[in-house]
Amino acid sequence: MMTKWVRHLREGIRNVIRNGWMSFAALSAVIVTLAVLGFSLILTFNVQQMSTSVANQLEFSAFLDVNASNQIGQQVADQIRQMPDVSSVQVISKNEGMAEMKKELGSEMSDVLNAFKQNPLPIQLVVKPKDPHEITAVADQVKLIHGIAAVRDPHQLASAIFRTLDVIRDVGVVFVVALLITSMFLISNTIRITIFSRRREIEIMKLVGATNWFIRWPFIVEGMLIGFFGSIIPVALLAVGYRSLYAHAKGQFSGLAFPLVPAGTLTIKLAVILVAIGLVIGLWGGTMSVRKFLRV
Amino acid sequence: MIEMQDVWKEYPNGTQALNGISVHIQKGEFVYVVGPSGAGKSTFIKLMYREVRPTKGHIFVNGFNIERLKDRKIPLLRRSIGVVFQDFKLLPKLTAAENVAFALEVIGLSPRQIRKRVADVLAQVGLEDKMNMLPSQLSGGEQQRVAVARSLANNPAVIIADEPTGNLDPDTSWGIMRLFQRINDRGTTIVMATHNREIVNSMRRRVIAIEQGTIVRDEQRGNYGYDD
Numbered sequence: 001m002m003t004k005w006v007r008h009l010r011e012g013i014r015n016v017i018r019n020g021w022m023s024f025a026a027l028s029a030v031i032v033t034l035a036v037l038g039f040s041l042i043l044t045f046n047v048q049q050m051s052t053s054v055a056n057q058l059e060f061s062a063f064l065d066v067n068a069s070n071q072i073g074q075q076v077a078d079q080i081r082q083m084p085d086v087s088s089v090q091v092i093s094k095n096e097g098m099a100e101m102k103k104e105l106g107s108e109m110s111d112v113l114n115a116f117k118q119n120p121l122p123i124q125l126v127v128k129p130k131d132p133h134e135i136t137a138v139a140d141q142v143k144l145i146h147g148i149a150a151v152r153d154p155h156q157l158a159s160a161i162f163r164t165l166d167v168i169r170d171v172g173v174v175f176v177v178a179l180l181i182t183s184m185f186l187i188s189n190t191i192r193i194t195i196f197s198r199r200r201e202i203e204i205m206k207l208v209g210a211t212n213w214f215i216r217w218p219f220i221v222e223g224m225l226i227g228f229f230g231s232i233i234p235v236a237l238l239a240v241g242y243r244s245l246y247a248h249a250k251g252q253f254s255g256l257a258f259p260l261v262p263a264g265t266l267t268i269k270l271a272v273i274l275v276a277i278g279l280v281i282g283l284w285g286g287t288m289s290v291r292k293f294l295r296v
Numbered sequence: 297m298i299e300m301q302d303v304w305k306e307y308p309n310g311t312q313a314l315n316g317i318s319v320h321i322q323k324g325e326f327v328y329v330v331g332p333s334g335a336g337k338s339t340f341i342k343l344m345y346r347e348v349r350p351t352k353g354h355i356f357v358n359g360f361n362i363e364r365l366k367d368r369k370i371p372l373l374r375r376s377i378g379v380v381f382q383d384f385k386l387l388p389k390l391t392a393a394e395n396v397a398f399a400l401e402v403i404g405l406s407p408r409q410i411r412k413r414v415a416d417v418l419a420q421v422g423l424e425d426k427m428n429m430l431p432s433q434l435s436g437g438e439q440q441r442v443a444v445a446r447s448l449a450n451n452p453a454v455i456i457a458d459e460p461t462g463n464l465d466p467d468t469s470w471g472i473m474r475l476f477q478r479i480n481d482r483g484t485t486i487v488m489a490t491h492n493r494e495i496v497n498s499m500r501r502r503v504i505a506i507e508q509g510t511i512v513r514d515e516q517r518g519n520y521g522y523d524d
Contacts, residue, residue, distance in 0.1 A: 003406055018389050204385050207345070208399040208446065209374035 004214075012221025023226060030230025030281065034274050037179045038238045041273060044172040045266060050258045051165040055132035058161070062142050064123040065149045070094070073123035076147045085130050085138050092124040122149060133162065184281065202293040212294045220286040227282025231274040239267040297323045297454060297485050298344060303353030305339050305509075313339040315509040316353070321487060323453070326480045328496050329489040330520055331506040337489040340506060341458045344487065345377050346370050358453055375403055378447025378455040382462035384439045386431040392418065392442045393427035399449045417445040421475060437468035444475055455479065457488040461495070469495065493520035 016023045062080075064073055070093050077089045092100070098119055105113070125148075129138040136159075143151045198219075205215045243263040298321040305314040313336045321327055329337050342348045344357050346365060355362035360373045386395050393414050400410045418427050421441040431439050440460060447455050457476070461469035473495050480486045490496060496503060496519060503518030504511055513521065 004404055007401055200385070201387055204387060205398075205402070206371075207347075207374060207379055207385065208402055209371040209450075210402040211368070211371045214371075214402060 008214075008217035008221055011218035012225060015218055015222045016225055023222075026226050026285070027230050030227060030278060031233050033179060033182060034231050034278060035234035035237065037176065037277070038234050038270055038274050040172065040175050040179065041270060042238065042242060042266065044169075044176065045261050045269065047165075047168050047172060049261050051169070053258055054161055054165065058132040058135055059126055059128040060135060060139050060142075061152045062125045062127060062139075062148050063150045063152075064125070064147055066120065066122045068123055068147060070123065072147060073125070076145060077125055079145060080125065080127060080142055083138070083141060085134050085141075087128045087130045089128075090126040092126065094119040094121050094123055097121040097124055180277070184284075198289070199293055202290060206294075215294065216287065216290050219290045220283060223282035223284075223286025223289070224279050225282070227278035227280070227285070228275065230282075231278025235267075235271045235274050238270060239263070242266060297321055297325075297358065298487065299354070299356040300343070301354040303343065303355060304351045305336075305343065305348065306351045313509055314343075314350075317506075317509070317511055319504060319511065319514070321485065323485055324480070324483050326476075326486045326499075326501040327488070328499070328501055328503045328518075328520075329487065329506060330491070330496060330503055330522065331512075332522065333491075335506045336509040337506055338458060339509075341456055341487070341489050344454075344456055345374055345379055371402075375450050376452055376454070378444075378450065378452040380440070380443050380447050380455065380457040380460045382459035384431070384436075384443045384463075386439055386442055386446075388431055391428050391430055392423060392434065392438075392445075395431070395442055396446045396449050399446050403450060413449060417448045418442075420448065420478075421445045435468070436464050437471055440464060440468075440472055441475065444472070444479075448479065452484065454485040454487065457486065457490075459489055459491065461490065461492050466494070473499070493522065496520040 064076060068076075073091055073093065077091045080086055080089045098113065098121055101121065102113055125142075127138065127142060129135045139151050142148060202215055246260055246263040249260060298319070300317055300319045303314055303317045306312050317336075317340065329340060331337050339348060343350055343355055343362065346362055350363060353363075357373065358376045360369070360376070362373075365373060387398065390398065396414045396417060397410050400413055405413070414427070415424065418424050421444050423438060423441050423445065426434060426438060431442070434442065440463075444455075444460075455476070460476075461472055464472065469492060473492075476486055476488065477499075500517045500519070502516050503513065503520070505513035505518075505521060
């Protein structure tokens with residue numbers, strides 16, 4: 001039993017070496033496609049991270065009546081907190097609001113504000129929905145609560161951000177899928193060429209009484225070896241490249257305040273995905289390459 | 297050993313290869329199958345190792361019922377038979393020893409058993425000195441000896457040969473024939489399709505002549521009987 005598996009492994013490795021040029025062609029096809037795929041995955045991961053970080057910052061303000069007391073403010077805030085779609089509510093009292101406004105306007109203009117006998121600012125509630133996509137719906141619900149005088153409509157900003165992010169994500173998905181299909185075709189073509197030289201080999205195997213699985217295994221090992229090395233190489237290249245880029249950009253998109261995905265996390269994700277795809281492609285290619293000729 | 301009862305074979309393209317053949321071959325026999333090209337000799341041979349299936353009729357080889365044989369049992373049938381071809385069918389990238397070893401790996405022998413058996417059968421065909429050569433480094437006769445060694449490796453009860461001397465010069469052909477003779481002397485049944493009139497006539501073994509898919513002659517100690 002053991003010797004059989006050792007044999008399949010040994011034969012698989014030997015096949016890769018014996019069919020040197022064909023292995024090289026298939027390996028190159030896998031490397032190139034997985035490198036491009038990996039590159040677009042890196043972009044996708046970062047855009048995804050950016051979009052969640054943008055979305056998580058989405059919140060809207062609701063204002064109470066100017067005469068409402070801080071106590072009422074807290075009551076209304078608690079009421080909003082109990083809504084199932086709300087993640088958090090921050091209460092900005094009249095005084096806090098004034099302090100903030102003074103800070104924003106600067107010392108000269110603050111004299112103007114001091115002229116008011118009464119604080120003219122209403123209590124402000126900063127509401128953050130659990131799901132950023134639901135922000136408009138939550139705002140509509142908050143509008144109906146007794147004591148709320150006004151809600152600053154978050155609709156336009158939110159929908160603009162989401163539209164952009166959705167487009168970026170959709171383009172990424174289409175690109176990745178297109179690449180996967182291309183790589184499948186490239187590899188299947190390479191294998192189709194190699195099969196021809198293997199025809200005889202398989203025919204002879206069958207004639208001396210090899211079972212289908214006995215014939216299949218070395219081909220599968222061969223395909224998976226090519227898939228494995230074809231994925232390890234782009235993973236290594238992309239990881240090294242990204243690491244230096246990450247260090248160079250100090251972990252942020254240049255000019256934007258969004259953090260890049262950390263190099264370590266990204267390398268692991270990329271390695272898992274690309275190696276898995278490489279192995280699947282190899283498995284598929286190895287199986288396909290013998291399938292047709294096993295019906296002797 | 298080998299039994300055919302009213303066997304018919306029609307290929308999907310409509311070619312009628314065999315028309316109701318019945319034959320019985322006993323253990324230890326040496327049988328020549330002769331006949332003009334396209335008479336159905338190859339089909340007759342291929343039926344025995346289930347390369348083709350009969351359209352109608354019953355075939356038994358080494359206790360295997362060919363018509364009822366499940367696909368996954370075919371390997372077992374083939375391991376009990378040695379097959380030798382006109383074009384040798386060696387793997388070009390494997391050495392002589394590796395080509396023989398291949399047939400033994402298939403049945404799951406240990407590497408040690410394989411080495412011993414390979415050396416043994418290559419010695420039987422007189423190639424112990426050339427076991428590490430590639431087929432391209434061997435002459436036609438030597439390549440066919442490797443193929444014979446491979447067919448012997450599993451110690452089969454029957455060896456089936458389809459024009460084994462078809463690509464060889466007369467002297468070399470005689471060498472191969474003597475090899476088959478020796479194998480037969482030890483009790484292995486041999487069924488051989490051939491066009492080699494000289495060899496058939498001088499060996500005087502059982503001759504089955506096939507013409508247009510029918511057995512027209514079946515003689516013990518027969519001769520070739522064609523002028524070509």
